Amino acid sequence: MFIDIHTHAYHPKIADKVLAQLEGHYGIHPVGTGEIDDLLARAKAAGLDKVVVHNAATAPAQVVPANNWAIRIHRENPAILAFGTLHTDFPDFERELDRLWRNGIKGIKFHADFQGFRLDDRKLWPIFEALSGxxxxxxxxxxxxxxxxxxxxxxxxxxxxxxxxxxxxxxxxMGGYLHWNYALEHLIGKDVYIDTSSTLAFIDDETLRRIVAGHPRERILFGSDYPLFDPGVEIARLRTRLRLRDHELEGILSAGTALFR
Structure with a gap:
């Protein structure tokens, strides 16, 4: 089973607004509409079986609505594995995690830069403890x-x-957008997964080679970061940049399967 571990899709009412915010922040013009149908069509064209869809609540009040959206698209689309979200200031997070689990959600996304907290904020530690295992x-x-x-x-x-x-x-x-030398110092070779999203268009050949050579291949996952990039284009770029044989490419595309058994 081939998986894109890192995509985003938004409700049609907010998709245009979110795409404008993304382009304003990253300076990357999105390739897609940011809506479910466009994501799934591109994934199918790329030969992918599943996509993991992420969202991140930028305020505590957004946690439940965002998770309702995740539950809905997870239920309605067999090709989607949706992740939920939490916020450091959201009360009773354990109850929300139980609700997500009952509804088949097996992952949580944090985007500290957009959510307005730091990843070393000790408010996260009880949450990470509850998420562990x-x-x-x-x-x-x-x-x-x-x-x-x-x-x-x-x-x-x-x-x-x-x-x-x-x-x-x-x-x-790949361990840190624009922070790849720091990823080599702190993460590569450690007990952590990395994904290829928003990396291949920017990273230099030598740094990419060092990351791939230094990290367990089964812990390198394919991610497109749709709607910023098209899954099919990113798969082709992955093959070319790493000079992958067919079985090596298939190994990366399927590596995420182990996380959802």
Whole structure:
């Protein structure tokens, strides 16, 4: 089974607004509409069987509506594995996690930079404890600011992995968007998954080679970061940049399957 571990899709009422915000922040013009039908059509054209759809509540009041959306698209679309979201200031998070679990949601996404907290905020520690051994956690890592000033960075993720050895963590963007040298220092070779999302268009050949050579291949997952990038284009780019044989490419595309058994 081939999986895109890192995609986003939005309710039609807000999709245009979110795409404008993404382009304004990252300077990347989205390739898609950001809606479910467009995502699934592109995934099918790319030969993918499943897509993991993420969202992140930027305020505590958004947690339940965002998770309602995740539950809905998870139920309605067999090709979608939706992740839920939490916020550091959301009360009774354990009850919300139970609700998500009952509805088939097995993962949680945090985007600290958009959500307005830091990944070293100790308010997260009880949440990570509750997630350990139960949910998969996708962490956005890296951004334009220097790591010491950024809400998320490879060093902060490394501390989480150290303190919660039973927590299954995916460090997005090959361990840190624009922070790849810090990812090499703090995350590569460690007990953490990384994904290829929003990386292949930006990273230099030598740094990419060092990351791939230094990390267990079964812990490198394919992610497109749709709607910023098209899954089919990213698969072709992955094959070319890493000079992958068919079985090597298939190994990366299927590596995420192990997280959902």
């Amino acid at each position: 139960r949910f998969v956690v996708m962490l956005h890592v890296g951004d334009r600011l220097p790591p010491t000033e950024n809400n998320s960075c490879p060093a902060k993720v490394a501390a989480i992995v150290r303190d919660f050895p039973d927590l299954t963590v995916i460090a997005a963007h």
